[in-house]
Amino acid sequence: NLGMCLILTFIQLGAFTQQQKSLTSLFYRIKYLQQLWNTVVLVALVLSTGVIVHARWQKKQVETGRKSYLKQDILKRLSALKTRIYRQPKVRCDPTQTQPVEMDNCAVCLEQYNNNQCLRVLPCLHEFHRDCVDPWILLQQTCPLCKRSVLGEKDRDIVIC
Template sequence: MGKLRHGAGQRTLPAPPLHVLPSPHTWLGGGFSPPRVWPRALQKRGSQVLGLDPCLAVLFLQKYLQQLWNTILLIALLLCTGVIVQAQRQSRQDVSERDAELDLKQHIRRRLSALKTRRYHPGKALQSRVCEIDSCAVCLEQFCKSQWLRVLPCAHEFHRDCVDPWLLLQQTCPLCKHNILGECSPGALRSPGAPSTSCSPVHPPGSTFISG
């Protein structure tokens, strides 16, 4: 049956292909499942549609991810370097400011130690010729017997324990604004970056200003 003869000459024709279909039992019974392995023709056609060989696609993806990771590491390294440099710069600046502030405080303490002090005695007149008062302009309390008074270069007198902390911060007389450092602006000796203060002090709360 696979061969056909025509006339006198014998000519052999190829047998037609046979297509095997699944049995109805297989279709109805639900046992039919698509093949797990794609035919070679379909695989070849899929690779042609993508334009890349699967191995080349995997290599390209790996290279892209590696470049992305390298970029992220470079950015992180630059950020860390910037933070470290800024921290070192800030640390050096803080040390310089602390040294300048320490030098200023030491200079003020030496100046305070050179100022006159005396004990208050009610029977004696105050040494101040500018104003005759018997109370401290810082704490607004009366001078008591045997209390230590600080005599400033401007001849104003205050409780030593009251005016010394004031002078460490302001370096000026609470009454007449005279600078105990002998300079117009004590802020000139302050650390770099600190706000400069003029000769006019800011009086503490509760104090009153009495003109000389």
């Protein structure tokens, strides 16, 4: 009887040990799968972050290229506008004239035109110092006095910064 109890105890111990081994094996498998899942999620996050950063960079490059193209186009159309060299008109002394002779001024800087200065002649026939009005036209694309578009209708409302 005692022998039988010992045999049964060893069998039960063997079965328990076998169960314990299979539970331990299952635990390690679950732990391995959890680590694998964590790795997959981490790699997916890194890749998606990389894709987002690349897409934003690419979008910025396209916008920069478009602005550069538009600025070049505006500069090309600006350089096509007429210029002239200012020559102060000869004033004749007329004793009957009571009004003082009016001097020509640039409406942007309010300075008088001097001989041999380069003036920009806009399509509306207003004239300004070229160095004064060109930066204005790059930003506004209109005449500072009458607000008429001076570069044509193409891209009229685009401001290049």
